[in-house]
Amino acid sequence: MKFDVKDIKLANRGKERIEWAEREMPVLRLIKARFQKEKPFKGVKMACCLHITTETANLAITLKAGGADVSACASNPLSTQDDVASALVKHYGIPTFAIKGEDNKTYYKHIDAVLANKPQITMDDGADLVSTILSKKRDLLPTIIGGTEETTTGVIRLRAMEKDGVLAYPIVAVNDALTKHLFDNRYGTGQSTIDGIIRATNILLAGKIVVVAGYGWCGRGVAMRAKGMGAQVIVTEIDPMKALEASMDGFEVKTMNQAAKEGDIFVTLTGDINVLDEQHFKVMKSGAVVSNSGHFNCEINIEAMKKLSKSVRRVRDFVEEFALKDGRKIYLLGEGRLINLAAAEGHPASVMDMSFANQALSAEYMVNNHDKLRKRVYSVPEDIDKEIARLKLKAMGITIDKLTKEQEEYLASWQEGT
Numbered sequence: 001m002k003f004d005v006k007d008i009k010l011a012n013r014g015k016e017r018i019e020w021a022e023r024e025m026p027v028l029r030l031i032k033a034r035f036q037k038e039k040p041f042k043g044v045k046m047a048c049c050l051h052i053t054t055e056t057a058n059l060a061i062t063l064k065a066g067g068a069d070v071s072a073c074a075s076n077p078l079s080t081q082d083d084v085a086s087a088l089v090k091h092y093g094i095p096t097f098a099i100k101g102e103d104n105k106t107y108y109k110h111i112d113a114v115l116a117n118k119p120q121i122t123m124d125d126g127a128d129l130v131s132t133i134l135s136k137k138r139d140l141l142p143t144i145i146g147g148t149e150e151t152t153t154g155v156i157r158l159r160a161m162e163k164d165g166v167l168a169y170p171i172v173a174v175n176d177a178l179t180k181h182l183f184d185n186r187y188g189t190g191q192s193t194i195d196g197i198i199r200a201t202n203i204l205l206a207g208k209i210v211v212v213a214g215y216g217w218c219g220r221g222v223a224m225r226a227k228g229m230g231a232q233v234i235v236t237e238i239d240p241m242k243a244l245e246a247s248m249d250g251f252e253v254k255t256m257n258q259a260a261k262e263g264d265i266f267v268t269l270t271g272d273i274n275v276l277d278e279q280h281f282k283v284m285k286s287g288a289v290v291s292n293s294g295h296f297n298c299e300i301n302i303e304a305m306k307k308l309s310k311s312v313r314r315v316r317d318f319v320e321e322f323a324l325k326d327g328r329k330i331y332l333l334g335e336g337r338l339i340n341l342a343a344a345e346g347h348p349a350s351v352m353d354m355s356f357a358n359q360a361l362s363a364e365y366m367v368n369n370h371d372k373l374r375k376r377v378y379s380v381p382e383d384i385d386k387e388i389a390r391l392k393l394k395a396m397g398i399t400i401d402k403l404t405k406e407q408e409e410y411l412a413s414w415q416e417g418t
C-alpha cells in the first residue's frame with residue numbers, strides 16, 4: 001500500500017485517539033453498523049481530501065466498512081494530525097497522504113496521490129480535488145460519478161464552477177444541511193477557534209477586545225463564545241442584515257478601519273481575501289494578535305505585514321512576531337491558516353458526528369442517484385438532514401413532542417381564524 005505520513009510509529013497513539021473520538025460519534029456509529037451489513041459502496045473508489053483528524057478517521061473507517069476503497073489526503077497543509085494519518089495506514093489499511101506542515105508542493109503531490117487511484121467519488125473540504133481534476137486531470141472525468149463538499153468556501157467555489165458551466169459532475173453540498181452548518185459552523189467553529197487561540201497564546205480572553213470579521217454561522221459562534229469568556233466583542237460585516245443581527249445580539253458593529261485601532265485579538269471568518277490589510281496593520285495596537293478561522297489563508301494579507309516589518313521571528317509554536325519598522329509588534333497565529341485546526345484539534349467529535357453523518361449518507365445518495373443528477377451542486381436531501389437530527393437527539397437522550405391529530409389538522413387548514 002502506498003502512503004506518505006510523518007512517522008508510522010505514531011500509529012498506536014493515533015488509534016487510541018480515533019477510538020476516543022468515536023465515543024462521541026453515535027450517529028456515525030449507527031451508520032457504520034448499517035454500512036457493514038449493507039455494503040452500499042462495494043467496490044466504489046473514493047478520494048477524501050479532508051482535514052486528517054480523529055473525526056475524519058472515523059468517517060473514512062465508516063466508508064470502508066461500507067465497502068469503499070478509500071484513500072485520503074489533507075485539505076489544508078497545517079491541519080493534519082500526524083498520529084491519525086499513521087493510524088489510518090497501519091491500523092485501518094487506508095492509504096493516507098498527509099503531513100502536518102507540508103509545503104504547497106507536497107500538498108498537491110498528496111492530492112495527485114489520491115487521484116492516482118482513479119476515484120469514482122470525490123469528497124472535498126474546500127473543493128481542491130474538484131478544481132485539480134478540472135484543471136489538470138480531466139482524463140479522470142469519465143469514471144467519476146459524483147462528489148460531496150464539506151465547507152462553505154468549497155460550496156461557493158463549486159457554485160461558481162456551476163455558474164460558469166464548467167462543473168463536470170454532480171456534487172452534494174454537505175455544508176447546506178441544517179445538521180451541518182447550524183452546528184458545526186456555529187458551535188464547532190465557535191469552540192475550536194477559541195481553543196486554537198488559547199492553545200497558541202495562553203492569553204486570557206476576559207477583558208480583551210476581540211474583533212470578529214464576518215457574522216456568518218462561524219463568526220456568530222466565535223463572537224458568542226468570546227463574549228461568554230468575558231471578552232468585549234466587536235463584529236465587522238459587509239452584509240446589512242448580518243450587521244443588524246450582530247448589533248441586536250449585543251455586539252458592537254464597526255468597520256474594520258475603526259475596529260483595527262481597538263482590537264487586542266482579531267479573527268477573520270469571512271471566506272474573502274485581505275480582510276485584514278495594510279491599512280489595518282498600520283493602526284493596530286502593539287501586541288495585537290491576528291488569526292484566521294476561514295478556510296483559506298488569504299484573509300490576512302501576510303505579505304503586507306511582512307512589508308511593514310523589519311523582522312519576523314517565531315516566539316511560540318504557531319505564533320510569529322512581526323516587529324514593525326515603527327517599533328510596534330503584531331503577532332500572527334498559525335501562519336494565517338485555520339487556527340482551530342492549526343493550533344488545536346478542530347471541531348469536537350460530537351459536532352463532526354453530524355457533519356460526517358451527512359457526508360456518509362450523501363455519498364450513499366450519490367451512489368444510488370448519480371444517473372438522475374446533472375452537473376450541478378445539490379443540497380443534502382431534507383429527509384437525510386431530518387433523520388440525522390432525529391438520531392442525534394436520540395443519542396443525546398432527548399425526546400420531543402409529536403403533533404396531535406387535532407394540531408395536524410389545524411396546521412393543514414386555512415378556515416380557522418380569530
Ligand code: ADE
Pocket residue numbers: 050051052053054055056188341345346347348349352
Ligand atoms: N473541520 C473542522 N473541524 C474538523 C475536524 N475535527 N475534523 C475534520 N474536519 C474538521
